[in-house]
Amino acid sequence: MTLKTRLMAAVAGTAMLAGATAASAEEITVGYFLEWPMPFQYAKVMGTYDKEMGMTVNWRAFDTGTAMSAAMASGDVQLSVSQGVPPFVVATSAGQDLQIVDVAVSYSDNDNCVVAEALEIDKTNAAELAGKKVAVPLGTAAHYGFLKQMNHFGVDVGSLDVVNMAPPEGAAAIAQGAVDMFCGWGGSLRRAKEHGNVLLTGAEKEELGILVFDVTSGPSAFVAENPDVVAAFLKVTGDANAMWADPANRDEMLPVIAKDSGMDLEATAATIDTFVFPSVDEQLTAKWLGGGAQEFMKGVADVFVEAGSIDAALETYESNVNTGPLQQAQGM
Numbered sequence: 001m002t003l004k005t006r007l008m009a010a011v012a013g014t015a016m017l018a019g020a021t022a023a024s025a026e027e028i029t030v031g032y033f034l035e036w037p038m039p040f041q042y043a044k045v046m047g048t049y050d051k052e053m054g055m056t057v058n059w060r061a062f063d064t065g066t067a068m069s070a071a072m073a074s075g076d077v078q079l080s081v082s083q084g085v086p087p088f089v090v091a092t093s094a095g096q097d098l099q100i101v102d103v104a105v106s107y108s109d110n111d112n113c114v115v116a117e118a119l120e121i122d123k124t125n126a127a128e129l130a131g132k133k134v135a136v137p138l139g140t141a142a143h144y145g146f147l148k149q150m151n152h153f154g155v156d157v158g159s160l161d162v163v164n165m166a167p168p169e170g171a172a173a174i175a176q177g178a179v180d181m182f183c184g185w186g187g188s189l190r191r192a193k194e195h196g197n198v199l200l201t202g203a204e205k206e207e208l209g210i211l212v213f214d215v216t217s218g219p220s221a222f223v224a225e226n227p228d229v230v231a232a233f234l235k236v237t238g239d240a241n242a243m244w245a246d247p248a249n250r251d252e253m254l255p256v257i258a259k260d261s262g263m264d265l266e267a268t269a270a271t272i273d274t275f276v277f278p279s280v281d282e283q284l285t286a287k288w289l290g291g292g293a294q295e296f297m298k299g300v301a302d303v304f305v306e307a308g309s310i311d312a313a314l315e316t317y318e319s320n321v322n323t324g325p326l327q328q329a330q331g332m
Contacts (some may be wrong), residue, residue: 026055026056027055027056027057027058028055028056028057028058028078028079028229028233029057029058029059029060029076029077029078030057030058030059030060030077030078030079030080030081030233031059031060031061031062031068031071031072031077031079031080031081031083032044032059032060032061032062032080032081032082033061033062033063033082033186034061034187034261034262035186035187035188035261035262035263035271036082036185036186036187036261036271037257037258037260037261037263037268037271037272037275038081038082038104038105038257038272038275038277039237039240039241039243039244039253039257039277040081040236040237040240040241041256041257041260041261042240042243042244042253042256042257043236043237043239043240044057044059044260045256045259045260046256048236048239048240049233049236052232052235052236053229053232053233053236054232055229057233060076060077062080063137063166063167063168064087064137064139064140064166064167065080065083065084065086065087065088065139065140065141065214066087066090066091066137066138066139066140068080068083068087068217069083069087069088069090069091069096069098072096072098072217072218072219073091073096073219075219078218078219078222078226079101079216079217079218079222079230079233080216080217080218081104081216081237082104082105082214082215082216083104083214083215083216083217084111084140084141084142084214085141085144085213085214085215085293085296085297085300086139086140086141086143086144086300086304087139087140087141088100088215088217088297088320089297089300089301089304089313089317090139090304090309090310092297092314092317092320093301093304093310093311093312093313093314094310097219097220097221098217098218098219098220098320099217099218099219099220099223099319099320099321099322100215100216100217100289100293100320100321100322101215101216101217101218101223101230101234101322101323101325101326102215102216102234102237102238102280102283102289102326103213103214103215103216103278103283103288103289103293104213104214104215104216104237104277105213105214105275105276105277106211106212106213106275106276106277106278107202107212107213107214107274107275107276108202108203108205108206108210108211108212109201109202109274110185110186110189110202110212110271110274110275111141111142111145111184111185111189111212112142112145112183112185112189112198112199112200112202112205113134113142113145113146113149113181113182113183113198113199114174114181114182114183114189114192114193114195114196114197114198115129115180115181115196115197115198115199116174116177116179116180116181116195116196117195117196117197118177119132119180119196121199122197122199123153123199123200123204126153126155126199127153127154127155129150129153129155129160129180129181130155130156130159130160131159131160131161132160132161132180132181133160133161133163133178133179133180133181134146134160134161134162134163134179134180134181134182134183135163135165135169135170135173135174135179135181135182135183135184136162136163136164136165136170136183137164137165137166137167137170137183137184138162138164138309139309141185141212141214142167142183142184142185143183143309144210144300144303144304145183145205145210145212146183147303147304147307147309148205148208148209148210148303149199149200149205149208149210151303152200152208153199157307163179165179166184167182167184167185167186167188167189168187168188170182170183170184170188170192171184171188171189171191171192174192174195174196175191175192175194175195181196182196186271187262187263187267187271190267190270190271202274209299211296213293215293216233216234216237218230220320220322223322223325227324227325227328228328230325231324231325231326231328231329231332232329232332234280234325234326234329235329235332238279238280238329241277241279242279244277245277245279254268254269254272257272280326280329280330281330283326284323284326284327284330289321289323289326290323293321294316294317294318294320294321297317297320298313298314298316298317301313301314301317
């Protein structure tokens with residue numbers, strides 16, 4: 001099965017289900033990731049979302065952003081926190097009507113590829129990766145970064161044995177010696193690094209234009225029909241980010257976030273310290289939702305088309321960003 005076939009299989013049926021946005025006025029379901037510590041989890045545990053929104057907010061954990069897209073398409077999930085831009089682009093390019101409503105987190109050192117230490121391959125001899133077996137969660141930020149890095153090093157992706165694996169599975173595979181390279185994020189990346197090394201640091205990737213950030217997304221119909229609900233959700237999230245930005249709150253918030261993430265304190269601190277949570281004001285600037293995110297999505301889509309991972313890119317992703325709820329939250 002080709003890389004393109006496998007990627008499209010991962011999102012099969014998504015476009016056909018894109019109209020499903022079922023949710024009652026009394027509750028919504030929100031997707032998020034375990035082992036991906038963020039300030040919103042403090043508000044989640046404290047019941048702040050329920051209190052401020054006046055409804056029950058159910059939470060559902062996922063392994064990948066592509067799974068989030070499928071759940072939003074089926075109507076099982078109304079919002080997804082920290083969905084990667086690449087899986088969002090894959091879904092919308094395939095016809096799913098999703099919108100970005102905020103920038104959840106920016107990071108570059110917490111999403112990367114790790115080469116098994118026994119191979120003794122680093123950025124100076126990366127060409128030796130040809131023919132190797134790689135665990136990659138297709139259609140994700142890790143997949144995009146993998147493609148860009150291979151392009152940078154002149155490694156033909158077609159020469160690699162690319163296996164579609166969620167990060168936890170990929171981390172286990174590289175630990176067992178079943179794959180030569182792992183690509184992923186969070187706790188899985190941390191575990192993979194115990195068995196190998198990264199090719200490029202976060203700063204080196206950014207110099208190549210490999211940005212890594214996640215968004216809060218939702219079906220366009222749900223956002224249009226429930227702008228007040230979305231705005232209230234974003235307001236609580238923004239307040240939690242602002243609370244975390246004050247070091248005085250770290251000791252109170254970190255243990256709560258760690259427990260909800262399924263991580264110990266040390267690992268949580270090491271992970272979250274590589275994250276940047278843009279303020280609501282920052283998110284509305286040209287760098288982010290004022291134009292930068294839209295341009296970046298087009299770039300991601302074009303890279304996937306060139307790699308043969310998706311059939312075609314949209315002409316523009318302007319309509320896939322809706323700043324209305326965030327602007328409303330800004331004034332609340």
